[in-house]
Amino acid sequence: xxxxxxxxxxxxxxxxxxxxxxxxxxxxxxxxxxxxxxxxxxxxxxxxxxxxxxxxxxxxxxxxxxxxxxxxxxxxxxxxxxxxxxxxxxxxxxxxxxxxxxxxxxxxxxxxxxxxxxxxxxxxxxxxxxxxxxxxxxxxxxxxxxxxxxxxxxxxxxxxxxxxxxxxxxxxxxxxxxxxxxxxxxxxxxxxxxxxxxxxxxxxxxxxxxxxxxxxxxxxxxxxxxxxxxxxxxxxxxxxxxxxxxxxxxxxxxxxxxxxxxxxxxxxxxxxxxxxxxxxxxxxxxxxxxxxxxxxxxxxxxxxxxxxxxxxxxxxxxxxxxxxxxxxxxxxxxxxxxxxxxxxxxxxxxxxxxxxxxxxxxxxxxxxxxxxxxxxxxxxxxxxxxxxxxxxxxxxxxxxxxxxxxxxxxxxxxxxxxxxxxxxxxxxxxxxxxxxxxxxxxxxxxxxxxxxxxxxxxxxxxxxxxxxxx
Amino acid sequence: xxxxxxxxxxxxxxxxxxxxxxxxxxxxxxxxxxxxxxxxxxxxxxxxxxxxxxxxxxxxxxxxxxxxxxxxxxxxxxxxxxxxxxxxxxxxxxxxxxxxxxxxxxxxxxxxxxxxxxxxxxxxxxxxxxxxxxxxxxxxxxxxxxxxxxxxxxxxxxxxxxxxxxxxxxxxxxxxxxxxxxxxxxxxxxxxxxxxxxxxxxxxxxxxxxxxxxxxxxxxxxxxxxxxxxxxxxxxxxxxxxxxxxxxxxxxxxxxxxxxxxxxxxxxxxxxxxxxxxxxxxxxxxxxxxxxxxxxxxxxxxxxxxxxxxxxxxxxxxxxxxxxxxxxxxxxxxxxxxxxxxxxxxxxxxxxxxxxxxxxxxxxxxxxxxxxxxxxxxxxxxxxxxxxxxxxxxxxxxxxxxxxxxxxxxxxxxxxxxxxxxxx
Numbered sequence: 001x002x003x004x005x006x007x008x009x010x011x012x013x014x015x016x017x018x019x020x021x022x023x024x025x026x027x028x029x030x031x032x033x034x035x036x037x038x039x040x041x042x043x044x045x046x047x048x049x050x051x052x053x054x055x056x057x058x059x060x061x062x063x064x065x066x067x068x069x070x071x072x073x074x075x076x077x078x079x080x081x082x083x084x085x086x087x088x089x090x091x092x093x094x095x096x097x098x099x100x101x102x103x104x105x106x107x108x109x110x111x112x113x114x115x116x117x118x119x120x121x122x123x124x125x126x127x128x129x130x131x132x133x134x135x136x137x138x139x140x141x142x143x144x145x146x147x148x149x150x151x152x153x154x155x156x157x158x159x160x161x162x163x164x165x166x167x168x169x170x171x172x173x174x175x176x177x178x179x180x181x182x183x184x185x186x187x188x189x190x191x192x193x194x195x196x197x198x199x200x201x202x203x204x205x206x207x208x209x210x211x212x213x214x215x216x217x218x219x220x221x222x223x224x225x226x227x228x229x230x231x232x233x234x235x236x237x238x239x240x241x242x243x244x245x246x247x248x249x250x251x252x253x254x255x256x257x258x259x260x261x262x263x264x265x266x267x268x269x270x271x272x273x274x275x276x277x278x279x280x281x282x283x284x285x286x287x288x289x290x291x292x293x294x295x296x297x298x299x300x301x302x303x304x305x306x307x308x309x310x311x312x313x314x315x316x317x318x319x320x321x322x323x324x325x326x327x328x329x330x331x332x333x334x335x336x337x338x339x340x341x342x343x344x345x346x347x348x349x350x351x352x353x354x355x356x357x358x359x360x361x362x363x364x365x366x367x368x369x370x371x372x373x374x375x376x377x378x379x380x381x382x383x384x385x386x387x388x389x390x391x392x393x394x395x396x397x398x399x400x401x402x403x404x405x406x407x408x409x410x411x412x413x414x415x416x417x418x419x420x421x422x423x424x425x426x427x428x429x430x431x432x433x434x435x436x437x438x439x440x441x442x443x444x445x446x447x448x449x450x451x452x453x454x455x456x457x458x459x460x461x462x463x464x465x466x467x468x469x470x
Numbered sequence: 471x472x473x474x475x476x477x478x479x480x481x482x483x484x485x486x487x488x489x490x491x492x493x494x495x496x497x498x499x500x501x502x503x504x505x506x507x508x509x510x511x512x513x514x515x516x517x518x519x520x521x522x523x524x525x526x527x528x529x530x531x532x533x534x535x536x537x538x539x540x541x542x543x544x545x546x547x548x549x550x551x552x553x554x555x556x557x558x559x560x561x562x563x564x565x566x567x568x569x570x571x572x573x574x575x576x577x578x579x580x581x582x583x584x585x586x587x588x589x590x591x592x593x594x595x596x597x598x599x600x601x602x603x604x605x606x607x608x609x610x611x612x613x614x615x616x617x618x619x620x621x622x623x624x625x626x627x628x629x630x631x632x633x634x635x636x637x638x639x640x641x642x643x644x645x646x647x648x649x650x651x652x653x654x655x656x657x658x659x660x661x662x663x664x665x666x667x668x669x670x671x672x673x674x675x676x677x678x679x680x681x682x683x684x685x686x687x688x689x690x691x692x693x694x695x696x697x698x699x700x701x702x703x704x705x706x707x708x709x710x711x712x713x714x715x716x717x718x719x720x721x722x723x724x725x726x727x728x729x730x731x732x733x734x735x736x737x738x739x740x741x742x743x744x745x746x747x748x749x750x751x752x753x754x755x756x757x758x759x760x761x762x763x764x765x766x767x768x769x770x771x772x773x774x775x776x777x778x779x780x781x782x783x784x785x786x787x788x789x790x791x792x793x794x795x796x797x798x799x800x801x802x803x804x805x806x807x808x809x810x811x812x813x814x815x816x817x818x819x820x821x822x823x824x825x826x827x828x829x830x831x832x833x834x835x836x837x838x839x840x841x842x843x844x845x846x847x848x849x850x851x852x853x854x855x856x857x858x859x860x861x862x863x864x865x866x867x868x869x870x871x872x873x874x875x876x877x878x879x880x881x882x883x884x885x886x887x888x889x890x891x892x893x894x
Contacts, residue, residue, distance in 0.1 A: 470892020
């Protein structure tokens, strides 16, 4: 089934066309991005249930962009009518473009604005709205109860989210419409001993409907088992270890440690070390890294929030850094082609260069061979969070679990929590084995610094590398 | 305001809570000293929560669900959404609870010297203040984002709430860079509810200075246990353990066993005993409850549990709302004295987090000053700290010097003893 278009966009499209036309009388470039999104979150835990829309997923409004002959300015609003068009145009002309007064402005060219017109929709199997609140809450409640069976479990939280969004982009030469739906599910299981509470988290996601839900919910027994295992975890002795990372941890390294560093708005600001390494080896020859629409995941779309058609960008090709990813304005500043990575948290926010679906291609190894190859090391699982350092390629990633490997076998001993540190190219160049399948997860969101949250997915295969842990 | 009561009656909704928010912001984005983007936002939305009381097998439940609408949506569109929320609320099987009686008030305009100028003018004033300090020989402002915000919030409920307030803030972030001898940067964020031009200038000045120092740092600290000194924004992050653990939503499911009267800092406090008050960042909580300054912890003993209406009702305590600001008195030790011992003063992490579940505070070090207690100091970078508040809390030392942030007023520095550091 294809995701349907939006009534709001269909009914108001003539008004938005008129708005752009009016602005083009005064400005060399004008565009509008219209968003109509609807998303819902469901959760069931020991404390009860929640169901509702979240502001970050449900929003209806637009952002207008104009070029004043050198620089750009934007107006975000959510009221459109014939009268409002006059008000918006007047505000832009009299107030917006004069903001900042006499401060010197950046100088950009006019975007090429090549003619493109299409309307596209993604597919889904089970529409969450048709499945209904009752059926979804029933499923989550059953899994919650299953997860609470062991008395050492303090809480088992079960979550499901989806978003169905429609976007319209209009400029002098572009008329683009897209209708997209993604869904995700997650389990949080807490165990407790004394004052310490341990948590294990697992999730899954897809481009589509809530057909993903059963996959994630089937993991509840395993999740409860690991949460109990964590009660016996110990702090790790700091040092450099030979590690195997699970696909989720690989994804965190791909995204946090390297991906943020190739966002080319950071190149424009001279904030990314990667700018100096284009064409050079930054990783083992086993590594090929992508960002974009070559996979169906939560960040797959047809055009970005600046009207650039999405693409598949190869960032690292067999160990060599070949390209960054960019939004439209950064590409203009750098004289490169935009890659379709200009994304906004919502119509209320500015567009930045952002990742979409970011991952390493798989290799040829079997996971059991990778573990067997380690004499004294660790299997890292269950990433918690990470923070980028594009300037210096420093790694800060937190993982929940490090499983001890001795003489090629897992001993059953667990260390937790774990902080990964070090220099990104050192880690990537040390990759010596990669498993033969990849897995991406897009249940989480990504911030730029501490704000601007957008849906992303990341992942890859199991990798073997040397990593400093603390 | 829309006639929500009429819509609710037409949908058969008896219990509801509505928050209308009209937001405006003037936003300036800079790269180096040049203005790279100007933005203005003007939006109006409402979040509507509806509740349904029902019985199942003799037990009473109260389900809830929420929807988001634009203030320009038609009544028919809002009615359709309310009906869908009411349907969903019927499957949310939450133990019955009651809301405290709502309050009414005239619109409160939060007193601030931010009131008066236009938002665009405020954004410009802060930009000028930042760049007035951008005159260091080596370090400079790489980029800056400023958001001058105004929120008009109006809350109404079926149980008597009808309150509104107007609040202005200025927030943003900047990155300082130093190219020699090593090319490094420091990220800094800020949020003020006053025309804090001297504060932002000081923040710029100190951030440029630490960025210059980081450019000199090469070595990683040696692995081992250290007395750690944290300062500025990292102090409230450590302290956040206590209000999180004292939240009804944390206590009810058993993540925390805090009870009023507990010695939450431990049985044998040898360092500074914690004295914390809850502060106010808005006149009403997000559930329309009037907020006021309250005692939270006195001499390490818990005095108040805060939280949402629902979880507070479950615990049988007064429904006082969620507090997000803490106020502490000055500590016992001069900041300089704290550093007169072998210790690691971490001034910049890539990210620093307090995990209130397991009590661990951790982060990767971007710049730290390693003091040997004999007057020597070395700049170090890299490695990480990983400590436990349970191991450190009885021995904490707080500085005499204080700081004032949007959600924290109190000591500028904290000393935590015997914390594990991963390094060379």
